[in-house]
Amino acid sequence: MQPAVDLNDIHIRTTLQPGDIGYITYLHGWLYSREYQxxxxxxxxxxxxxVEFYQQYDAARDRVWVCEHQQKIVGFLLLMHRGEAAQLRYFILHPDYRGIGLGKKLLELYMDFLRQAGYRASFLWTTSELPTAVALYKRHGFMLVEERPAVAPFGKNVTEQRYELRTN
Structure with missing residues (x-):
């Protein structure tokens, strides 16, 4: 069991470092297999x-938030430019770091950069299996605009959901 961690113990950086892409990929594979099959x-x-994010990265329009505790990645969020809108992607927290306010902090940082970069809209795709994340998105003004059944790339039947936010 992980000892109690305070939000102030988490370091959040906004640059990718060698190993980050692989580790974030691993963390998604490990966690989503374990929790959602x-x-x-x-x-x-x-x-x-x-890889797409890295290849088209623009420091003025794109951002990552890499959360570290004791030099281990424990959370991640990415803002990717998509024309005039920003896409929220790869929002993940290691299970041992949930419930300390880290998710809320990451979404606040996302919203701050969204405004600072001048975006008027943002969107994200998720699944109906993630009600805790959806509640957080809704608290920040994201609204459900589309639902569709999907199998790929999840490996099972899910309902994909698109949420959108207008900032003006």
């Missing part, structure tokens, strides 16, 4: 998205 295709999907 997603398959290897999901891990591959995450890896491809992270």
């Amino acid at each position: 997603y398959g290897v295709a999901f891990e591959s999907y995450v890896a491809a998205g992270l």
Whole structure:
């Protein structure tokens, strides 16, 4: 069991370092397999998205938040430019670091950068299996705009959901 951790014990950096893309891919594969029975295709999907982010990275329009505790990545969030809108992607917290306010802190940092970078809209895709995350998105003004059944890349039947936010 992980000892109690305070939010102030977490270091959040906004740059990618060697090993981050691989570790975030691993963390998604490990956690989503364990908690939601997603398959290897999901891990591959995450890896491809992270590579896409890296290849088109623009420091003025894109951002990562890498959460570390004792030099181990324990959380992650990414803002990726998509034309005039920003896409929220790869929001993940290691289970031992949930419930300390880290998710709320990451989404606040996301919202701050969203405004600072001048975005008027943001969107994200998730699944109906993640009600805790959805509640956090809704508290920040994201609204459900689309639902559709999906199998790929999850390896099982899920309902994908698209949430959108207008900042003006």
